[in-house]
Amino acid sequence: MDKVFIEGLEVDTVIGVYDWERGIRQCLRLDLQLGWDTRAPAAEDDVAKALDYAAVSARIQAFAGEASFFLVETFAERLAEVLMAEFGIPWLRLKLTKPGAVPAASGVGVEIERGCR
Numbered sequence: 001m002d003k004v005f006i007e008g009l010e011v012d013t014v015i016g017v018y019d020w021e022r023g024i025r026q027c028l029r030l031d032l033q034l035g036w037d038t039r040a041p042a043a044e045d046d047v048a049k050a051l052d053y054a055a056v057s058a059r060i061q062a063f064a065g066e067a068s069f070f071l072v073e074t075f076a077e078r079l080a081e082v083l084m085a086e087f088g089i090p091w092l093r094l095k096l097t098k099p100g101a102v103p104a105a106s107g108v109g110v111e112i113e114r115g116c117r
């Protein structure tokens, strides 16, 4: 399946299991692969037929702005549900990195794959 991708999208949100994390906003970095047949938008040269990566990115920013989860797993799962439902995405892979959460690591997080290719 063709893919539309978004790499290194940074969002601010409330995320974390510890008390000190509940009152601050932290950065998450997202890398997404979004299944989409790109032949129709290419044939018609029409963004209306495309999965608009700008619109998807804006939706992710809005989602993060309102979210307040404990686990990165929950953030990833709920976001996947929203994107698939609202944009009609049949399959996605979402990697979510929480930079700095483990100081000795360059990044920690989760990667999930949902839907059918």
Ligand SMILES: Nc1nc2c(c(=O)[nH]1)N=C([C@H](O)[C@@H](O)CO)CN2
Residues within 6 Å of the ligand: 015, 016, 017, 018, 021, 070, 071, 072, 073, 098, 100, 101, 102
């Ligand atoms: N599998 C997970 N492990 C941990 C998470 C998480 O969301 N998923 N979160 C934390 C803390 O919030 C940590 O990121 C604070 O630095 C610990 N482990």
